[in-house]
Amino acid sequence: MNNLKAAYINELFKLYKKKKIYVAAILSAVSVAIGALISFLIKSFMGISALGGTNFPILVLPVLLNTLVSLFVVFICVDMFAGEFSANTIKFTLTTPVSRFKIFTSKVLAAVSFIFANLMLIMVLSLIASLFLPVSGGSILYVFSAYLVSVLPLTAFALMVILISNLTKGTTSAFMTSVILFLLFRGLELVFPAYSAIFFTSSYDWYTYFAAIGGYLNYGKILRLFLVQTGYITVFFTLGYTIFDKKQI
Amino acid sequence: MENAIVIKNLTKKYKNDRGVFDLNLTVEKGEIFGFLGPNGAGKTTAMKVMTGLSHADNGDVFLNGFSVRDDYEKATEKLGSIIETVTPYGYLTAMENMKMYARFYEGADEKRLEECLNLTGILKFKDEKVKNFSLGMKQRMGLALALVSNPEILILDEPLNGLDVEGMVEMRNLIVNLKNAYGTTFFISSHLIHDVELTCTKVGILYGGKLISTDTTENILKKYSSLENYYLSEVGTNE
Numbered sequence: 001m002n003n004l005k006a007a008y009i010n011e012l013f014k015l016y017k018k019k020k021i022y023v024a025a026i027l028s029a030v031s032v033a034i035g036a037l038i039s040f041l042i043k044s045f046m047g048i049s050a051l052g053g054t055n056f057p058i059l060v061l062p063v064l065l066n067t068l069v070s071l072f073v074v075f076i077c078v079d080m081f082a083g084e085f086s087a088n089t090i091k092f093t094l095t096t097p098v099s100r101f102k103i104f105t106s107k108v109l110a111a112v113s114f115i116f117a118n119l120m121l122i123m124v125l126s127l128i129a130s131l132f133l134p135v136s137g138g139s140i141l142y143v144f145s146a147y148l149v150s151v152l153p154l155t156a157f158a159l160m161v162i163l164i165s166n167l168t169k170g171t172t173s174a175f176m177t178s179v180i181l182f183l184l185f186r187g188l189e190l191v192f193p194a195y196s197a198i199f200f201t202s203s204y205d206w207y208t209y210f211a212a213i214g215g216y217l218n219y220g221k222i223l224r225l226f227l228v229q230t231g232y233i234t235v236f237f238t239l240g241y242t243i244f245d246k247k248q249i
Numbered sequence: 250m251e252n253a254i255v256i257k258n259l260t261k262k263y264k265n266d267r268g269v270f271d272l273n274l275t276v277e278k279g280e281i282f283g284f285l286g287p288n289g290a291g292k293t294t295a296m297k298v299m300t301g302l303s304h305a306d307n308g309d310v311f312l313n314g315f316s317v318r319d320d321y322e323k324a325t326e327k328l329g330s331i332i333e334t335v336t337p338y339g340y341l342t343a344m345e346n347m348k349m350y351a352r353f354y355e356g357a358d359e360k361r362l363e364e365c366l367n368l369t370g371i372l373k374f375k376d377e378k379v380k381n382f383s384l385g386m387k388q389r390m391g392l393a394l395a396l397v398s399n400p401e402i403l404i405l406d407e408p409l410n411g412l413d414v415e416g417m418v419e420m421r422n423l424i425v426n427l428k429n430a431y432g433t434t435f436f437i438s439s440h441l442i443h444d445v446e447l448t449c450t451k452v453g454i455l456y457g458g459k460l461i462s463t464d465t466t467e468n469i470l471k472k473y474s475s476l477e478n479y480y481l482s483e484v485g486t487n488e
Binding site for chain 1: 302349
């Protein structure tokens with residue numbers, strides 16, 4: 001257990017020392033600021049008031065989930081696996097007295113921590129930005145829930161990228177394959193809406209089912225989507241680990 | 250004497266038919282074992298399996314009595330290694346790399362890390378990023394990392410690579426001093442046969458993936474004028 005903790009701290013330390021997370025934080029802040037500015041201009045010039053108040057964080061969430069956050073999940077996960085294998089720095093980690101299962105788990109935990117931190121940062125920034133926008137009401141609890149539950153589909157996506165990073169030989173092919181698969185899944189959801197539930201990316205908007213928090217919630221739908229996502233997470237984790245464990249240096 | 254390293258029926262075959270075949274070998278605690286062989290003989294392959302970087306097709310390696318395959322964490326608890334090139338994280342400083350390694354070992358505090366960097370002669374560069382290090386400095390860094398755990402076993406693949414003459418002498422002295430002071434067991438591969446002769450207490454020759462000979466340096470030097478002659482004689486009879 002102590003070895004897992006040490007490996008996890010090391011992964012977080014590596015993330016902290018890389019410029020990518022600072023770029024992610026800066027771009028998140030800039031995106032929120034641009035979103036707030038657009039909302040303000042629409043309100044000022046067109047008189048549409050539906051964009052203000054606590055609705056703003058919910059307005060920003062799907063846009064950033066599908067673009068910036070997913071993109072940085074790809075960057076981080078590709079770097080953790082394909083990047084380390086191609087630079088051979090993985091040897092440093094693999095020669096420590098830690099089993100490959102713990103190393104794999106520590107990397108996944110670090111990726112999930114990044115996702116959580118990035119979402120929380122966007123939530124806080126968008127809540128602050130919404131203070132300067134015309135308020136149209138809304139629940140802070142819903143905003144928090146929406147951002148929190150969005151960690152789950154992003155974790156499934158991160159594990160898919162990790163699986164791809166262990167299958168491909170270089171960082172470029174891992175990155176390109178991940179982005180293409182993400183776009184393909186999103187495209188197939190539109191072409192075959194009846195089968196969208198089988199693509200985990202369709203769960204990106206499952207936070208909308210928490211909108212009635214405090215009132216009536218569609219527990220059946222939430223449970224079904226939760227099971228679909230945890231199913232994907234289990235499958236991607238198992239496959240990713242199996243390939244990682246068999247890798248030869 | 251207790252065994253530090255036991256290799257049992259180790260086989261690891263690559264697609265090009267090269268590798269290691271049915272390797273059986275025992276190294277006792279406190280020995281400095283020199284692993285010799287021509288390029289492509291399978292030395293690095295065997296060492297990768299010994300450190301868990303590769304998996305064997307068949308057989309197993311036991312370090313301090315623990316199986317590398319089944320009990321990796323215990324087997325490698327008191328192990329330090331350098332396999333092929335040393336690849337610390339270039340965007341981190343030498344000390345940051347050391348601290349990452351130290352998290353896995355109790356008692357590996359800053360004083361111990363500085364001691365390891367000092368032993369390998371790179372303490373003055375501890376705050377420099379590793380990406381700016383020369384090959385020799387990286388090699389010294391690799392040895393410093395390998396020493397963090399106060400290892401009972403050190404597996405070193407070509408440890409003298411990239412070192413200047415002064416560095417080679419320092420490395421040789423360090424190996425002998427660690428053996429004498431702490432009874433550290435060494436498993437070393439090197440092309441520099443003169444250094445092996447000066448350092449190693451026992452020698453094994455790997456040829457075509459098979460162990461063709463093992464003997465103590467003392468016995469070898471009784472029969473041959475130099476380790477080089479012994480090596481050429483053993484390899485020559487197997488060609």
